[in-house]
Structure formats: structure tokens, C-alpha cells
Amino acid sequence: MAKQSEKAASFNKNFKARTNRQHSLSFATCVHCGTCNDSCHYYLATGDPKMTPAAKMDKIRKIYKAQNDWLGKILPSWVGGGEIKSDNELEELKDIVFGSCTGCRRCTINCPFGVDTAILVGLARSCLVDEGVAPEGVLHVMKDQWEIGNQMGITPEEYIDTLEWIEEELQDELEDPEYKVPIDKKGADFVYVINPREIKYDPRPLQAAFKIFYIAGLNWTMGSVGWDNTNFGLFSGKADLGGHMGNLAYNHAKKLGVKQMVISECGHGLRSTKWEAPNWGKANPLPFEIISLLEVMVDLINSGKIILDPSRNQYPVTYHDPCNLSRSSGMTEEPRFCLKRSCIDFREMTPNRTDSYCCTGGGGAMSMTEYTPRRLEVAKLKADQIKETGAAICATACHNCVDGLSDLIKKYDLRYEYEDGKSKLVEVPNVCELVANAIVIPKEIRKTEKEIRDAVKGRTILVIDDEPDFVVFLQTLLEDSGFKVLKAGDGNTGLSIAKSKRPDLITLDISMPGKSGVQVYRELRSDDATGSIPVFIITGEVDFRQLMYQKTVQAPEGFLNKPIDKDLFLMTVNKILEKTIRNKHAN
Amino acid sequence: MGDYIIWENLGNGTKLVMNQLHYAGLLFMILAYTVKIYQLLKKPAAAEGTPARGDHKKAIQYAFMTLAMPWEIESQKRHWYRYLEFALFHLAMAVGIGFAFIVPIIPEIMKNPIISIFAQIFFIFGFVIGISRLLRRIVIAEMRTISTPDDMFCLVLLFLWMLSGIFAAPLKSEFWLFSYYCMATFFLFYVPFSKISHYVYFPFIRYYVGKHFGHRGTFPKKNVNSQQLY
Numbered sequence A: 001m002a003k004q005s006e007k008a009a010s011f012n013k014n015f016k017a018r019t020n021r022q023h024s025l026s027f028a029t030c031v032h033c034g035t036c037n038d039s040c041h042y043y044l045a046t047g048d049p050k051m052t053p054a055a056k057m058d059k060i061r062k063i064y065k066a067q068n069d070w071l072g073k074i075l076p077s078w079v080g081g082g083e084i085k086s087d088n089e090l091e092e093l094k095d096i097v098f099g100s101c102t103g104c105r106r107c108t109i110n111c112p113f114g115v116d117t118a119i120l121v122g123l124a125r126s127c128l129v130d131e132g133v134a135p136e137g138v139l140h141v142m143k144d145q146w147e148i149g150n151q152m153g154i155t156p157e158e159y160i161d162t163l164e165w166i167e168e169e170l171q172d173e174l175e176d177p178e179y180k181v182p183i184d185k186k187g188a189d190f191v192y193v194i195n196p197r198e199i200k201y202d203p204r205p206l207q208a209a210f211k212i213f214y215i216a217g218l219n220w221t222m223g224s225v226g227w228d229n230t231n232f233g234l235f236s237g238k239a240d241l242g243g244h245m246g247n248l249a250y251n252h253a254k255k256l257g258v259k260q261m262v263i264s265e266c267g268h269g270l271r272s273t274k275w276e277a278p279n280w281g282k283a284n285p286l287p288f289e290i291i292s293l294l295e296v297m298v299d300l301i302n303s304g305k306i307i308l309d310p311s312r313n314q315y316p317v318t319y320h321d322p323c324n325l326s327r328s329s330g331m332t333e334e335p336r337f338c339l340k341r342s343c344i345d346f347r348e349m350t351p352n353r354t355d356s357y358c359c360t361g362g363g364g365a366m367s368m369t370e371y372t373p374r375r376l377e378v379a380k381l382k383a384d385q386i387k388e389t390g391a392a393i394c395a396t397a398c399h400n401c402v403d404g405l406s407d408l409i410k411k412y413d414l415r416y417e418y419e420d421g422k423s424k425l426v427e428v429p430n431v432c433e434l435v436a437n438a439i440v441i442p443k444e445i446r447k448t449e450k451e452i453r454d455a456v457k458g459r460t461i462l463v464i465d466d467e468p469d470f471v472v473f474l475q476t477l478l479e480d481s482g483f484k485v486l487k488a489g490d491g492n493t494g495l496s497i498a499k500s501k502r503p504d505l506i507t508l509d510i511s512m513p514g515k516s517g518v519q520v521y522r523e524l525r526s527d528d529a530t531g532s533i534p535v536f537i538i539t540g541e542v543d544f545r546q547l548m549y550q551k552t553v554q555a556p557e558g559f560l561n562k563p564i565d566k567d568l569f570l571m572t573v574n575k576i577l578e579k580t581i582r583n584k585h586a587n
Numbered sequence B: 001m002g003d004y005i006i007w008e009n010l011g012n013g014t015k016l017v018m019n020q021l022h023y024a025g026l027l028f029m030i031l032a033y034t035v036k037i038y039q040l041l042k043k044p045a046a047a048e049g050t051p052a053r054g055d056h057k058k059a060i061q062y063a064f065m066t067l068a069m070p071w072e073i074e075s076q077k078r079h080w081y082r083y084l085e086f087a088l089f090h091l092a093m094a095v096g097i098g099f100a101f102i103v104p105i106i107p108e109i110m111k112n113p114i115i116s117i118f119a120q121i122f123f124i125f126g127f128v129i130g131i132s133r134l135l136r137r138i139v140i141a142e143m144r145t146i147s148t149p150d151d152m153f154c155l156v157l158l159f160l161w162m163l164s165g166i167f168a169a170p171l172k173s174e175f176w177l178f179s180y181y182c183m184a185t186f187f188l189f190y191v192p193f194s195k196i197s198h199y200v201y202f203p204f205i206r207y208y209v210g211k212h213f214g215h216r217g218t219f220p221k222k223n224v225n226s227q228q229l230y
């Protein structure tokens, strides 16, 4: 028998020790009937026989067979058994369990036995992670969750800054200068636990939820710690990390004495915080209930605490069921209930609910950017589904899904033709954004365009991008909003303008001929003259996310994929600038 | 149309395989499965301590019932003929097992032409479906990729067993009866080592799947009108 490498031996040992009863059943029961073949988006989109769920799981099952099956122990090849022998085999397994399966469980629901692919993948992932054989992005996020307590390494200052920024936005929007985002409020009925993406890159869902809570008059609070509902314990299979993240949130909620913990619209956030982490962290029974924001909204609509005017969302809306909500949390009707009351034209995608296809961004795939080309290839299936609905908006209730869907919408150029003949990429908001948009606010007065212009007037923004049309587009947008704009068509020019003019903000493209955006970004950060200028990366390169996840570059103040959403772009520019000014005042 | 086998005139080899060996095989299989189930239950089960969102009992019932509700599983709904094939194949196996255990005790039963033709029809189904399943494993790349020698061997054995059943059912040929029981006996010894053991695990896996998805409110699958939620 060939000798096993040190890592392989350790992997095999852990694998055997961690195989529990449910794993054993899923390993031993599969009869290779192939019923689940066409459940998997990886197989359906590629037609590759090696991408069927059973073919992929056999790469894990063979270890089980060699370790547990009677014939597998003496005649492994007869039953397809065999332990891992080399580091190369570990790498191959990594490609399967991290790069070719999002653990969406569509095959599980469609297997006559219920072979649970996701738990088998989780088992293999946990053993691989222990050998350090995992995508860099996953390892980095795990480290941040262990050390900083959230997956994006957000500091307490940055967290509070963003909440204060939202607070000011809402003071204007709600016409209530006294409006406050409560933090660590004792006696609150519930604590709102969120996805760090809402703080770091897209505060719109957060703002929408806060608006809903305000109008409904709810007694709630944000937590100063344990506010991250995401959990890389789920994606890495590491129950210890899963328990740690859960306990951070649970312990803080206990300290606050809340009756409920409300999870923002995040599929794996709800699944891990509500269903998995209490078991991993041995935290049962919890003295509070864990529910989703979707359930809160259903309740508010039903009780008349919020009144919706669906005519405010007049374009066709469809809904993507996040796997972790539909299959792993039984939550399929709540989002539909909300959408049907906040939009005029709601259209179902087919198939939907528990049969919905994965957005391709699940299972932590968004942090494993080495697999992005494969992910986008298999996303064709979802793209076709969305296209068929003819919707202008594809709402979802998960932040991973928002990113996954946005990428595929861009890749497959899914557009909606508006009456004025203009077409726009399909938008991907969270459900709460559409609900918040439809809310009737008593004596609603919105911020006027003039007020917005006044607030931002005079700030200078340097646009570094090699596409002249895009530069003109940004320039028009920014100038119309009252900014001064400087332009540079390449990295070197951009660097010299940055040094000489010291703009208030730099928007930076990544793929440019000559000096790449990444290089420019690194030089900006390392130069004393430009190091403190906030940078907003606007790129068509999805791979930049890989650099951020792997911590190869410091996270920028803003990040947006091309083609951009105008509103989100201006909102982010405002957010970054206002934050910078506030920080300067504080210092 | 030949004559029925005269039971008393059966050769010693046939008698041995139909009785002593066959029952020894059954005993071995029961023992082997007892050990298998013991080994399975020795492994710790993932604990669930969170409050339930759904109804475990209903969900477990549902998980078992889906076996007879192909419309609840998308792939079976889409490939209904495969479900039909699955149902007929498993019914043929049930008839085969019934035949193997009933005939040594009451061989007269097979002299009823309705019963023997009924058994033959199922044996034909089993034979044809067995061959088609084997061919599918050989010809279709997706099936070839996931097939092990054990998968192939079990199918070959099964369709040969069914073939012998077609000729053995009227109880007119000792050769076929002998062949049938040789294979049936071999099965009893081999099955605990093969993928055919899946039926022993079936109740356990469906119990856990039903309990897990029921706990979270995913099972039974929803068909509600969300306009009436709450």
C-alpha cells in the first residue's frame, strides 16, 4: 500500500473521527441511481458527467467506504473506496468541495433517500481546513471572525461611523432631527443582527430596515458587539468557529436582556444563527427567540403597523429563493407575502421555493474568487430563469445572493427595457428595500435635490479610469450632484494628480493598460501624501474581491462592480465623504 | 407444456440449496444486518436542541410517504417513466423474495396459473428493467462515471435471477429452480456487503431527513398561498 503523506494521514484520521450517524447514512445509502443528476446547477450548466452530485460526492464517499464499508476495507476498488494518499489528492478534493458545490441541498431534496450532500461537503471541508488546504479567502475570513468578531474585519469605529451616517440620512428622510439608531439599548424588545456587507459596502438594506422599525414604532437596538450574523463555521465546516460566532451574538443579546434576536436578510446568517450555531456553541436553550426580518415585516404588515403603497414599486419584480432560507430554514412564503404587498407586478421564477436553483454565490463561493470563472459559467441556468420572468427587479433575501446574482446579471447582460427605450441591468435589492420604498410615511418629505447638492457642494473627486465614455459618465453624475471632478486616463497620471491636487476622494478602475489599478492603489496607500485619501474602487474585475478577501490589499473605503448602479454610486460617494469629514472633525 | 416438478423427486442439491443453505443465508443476512445497524447506531447522531419551526411527526411521515408520491420530487416528476421503472423493478424484487420463501413451504401455490403468470410477468419486468439499467450504466457517461463494479455486479446478478425466475415460476424445470435458488442464496450472503443494503438504511435516513427538514419547516413541502400567511 502506498504511503500516505503526512497531511493525507491527518486528514483521513480526522475524517474518520468526525463521521457521525447522519454522515454515515448519506454515505452508505447512495445507490448511484442518478436521480439527482439534473438537480445540480454545476452539472446542468456544463453537462460534465463529473459534476453530478453523486460523482462529486463519490470523491468523499470513497474515503468513508475505505474506512467503514466491509468490502471497502478488503477490496476497496470493488465498491469505489480509497483513502486520501497524497497532497495532490487533497488539492483535488478541495476543488470539488469548495469549487464545485455550494452546498445548496437541491440534490438532497431531489434524492429519493435524502442523501445530504451539504453535510458531506461540510465534513470534508472541515478536515481540509485543518490541513490548511482551503481557498485563501475562506481562511482569511475565518481568521477575521476569530480575531475581530466579524467577517470583514470592521473596526468598532467604522461600525459606529456607518450607523451614525445612516442615522443622519434617516433624520433627513424622516424629517426627525431627533432620530437615533439605538446601540446597546437596555430594555429593547429585540436586537438586530446584520451582515457586515451592510456596513462595509451597501448600507441600503440597513437604512431600509431602520426606516421600517422607526415607522412601526418598534423598541429595538443594535449591538456594539456580536452584531455579525454571518458565520464561516458553516462554510468551513468548523463547528468551533461556528459556535464562537454564535456565542458572540447570543451572549451580547443575553446581556441586553432582549426578547428576540432579529436576523437581517441573509440566508446563511439566518441558518447559522438560528439553526446551527446554538448546537455548535452548546448554547441551547436560548432565553430569546431568533427570527428573520422577513417575519417581522409580515407581522407589521398584518397588524397594520406599516401601510404599503405598492404603486411606488411599479416595475415587474421577481424573487430568488436563497437556498439557506428555502431549503434549510423553511422560509419561502414570508418574502412573497411582503413582495406581493409592496409591488404592483410580482412574477414567480420557475422553479421556485424548495426547488429553486442556487444563485451560485452560496457556500462561501463569493470569498473563493479562484473559482469565479466556473461560478459564472454555471450561473447561466439562473440567468435564464431570471430572464424568462422579464422582471426589472430580482429581489432576494440574502446578501450572498445579492452579490452572486449581481455578478451573473452583469455577465449575462440581463436587462430590462423601460418605456423611454432605455434599458438597464436588472436590479437586485433585498426585500426590505422594496418594502421600505413602498411605506407610506406620514407627512413624508424627502430631501430635496437642492439640499443634497448643498451638502456635498465643492468636494473634489479624482476619477482614474481608462474608458473615456465611463469617465464622462461619472463626471456628469458627480458634477450634477455638485462635486468637482478631476480626471486621469491612466495610473501614472492619476498618481501624480493625486499627489499634487490631494482630492477628497479617488474613484479607481482596476483593469487599465500600463500600471494596473491594484498597483496604483498600493502606491496611493503607501505614500504619505495620498495614504489618507479615501479610495472607491469601481471595477469590472470580479477578481478584485479575491484580493480583499485574501487581505493582499487593504480594503478600500468603497467598492462597486461595473456597470454601476447610479444611486448606489452616489450614495457611497456621499457616505465616504461625510464619514471622512466627520472623522476630521473628531480629530 | 411440461409437467409440474414432483417435489419428492427433487435432487439432493436442489433440496439443500432451497432449504438448509437458503435459510443459513437468511440467518447470516439477519446477523450481518444486526451488526451493521449496531455499527451505525454506535456513531453519534448530530444533536438538535433548537426550538422547532415545523412539525417533526408530519415531516417524518411525509419523508416516508414521498416514496409513493413521485410528484413531490422534481426529478421523479420530470422523469416519470424512471419512477415507474423504479416501482416495477422493486415490486419484481419483492415478488422474487416472496417466491423464494413461499415455494419451499407451499409449492402448490404456483400451480395456480394466475399466480404463476403474475409472478412471471413481474420477473419479466425485473429482467428487462435490470438489463436496461445495466445498459444505462454502461452507455450513459453520467451513469458510467458513478458506477462501481459492485453496482454492475448487483445488476447482472439481479437480471439473471429474474431470468431464472421467469422459467422457474411455473415449477416445471428443476434446472431453473436450482439456478434460481443458487442465486437467491448467494444474494443472502452477498447483499450485506453490497450496495443492495440500501434498503436497510432507508428507514433510518428517511427518519433523519424528515426530522431535520421538519424541524425547520421545510417538510412537508409547502403548497400554501402566501396571500393567506398568518
Ligand code: SF4
Pocket: A029, A030, A031, A032, A033, A034, A035, A036, A037, A053, A054, A110, A111, A112, A113, A114, A115
Ligand atoms: S444521491 Fe440519491 S439520487 Fe443521487 S445518485 Fe445517490 S441515491 Fe441516487
Ligand code: SF4
Pocket: A039, A040, A041, A042, A052, A053, A056, A100, A101, A102, A103, A104, A105, A106, A107, A108, A117, A118, A358
Ligand atoms: S448541494 Fe447543490 S451544488 Fe452541491 S452537488 Fe447538490 S445540487 Fe450541486
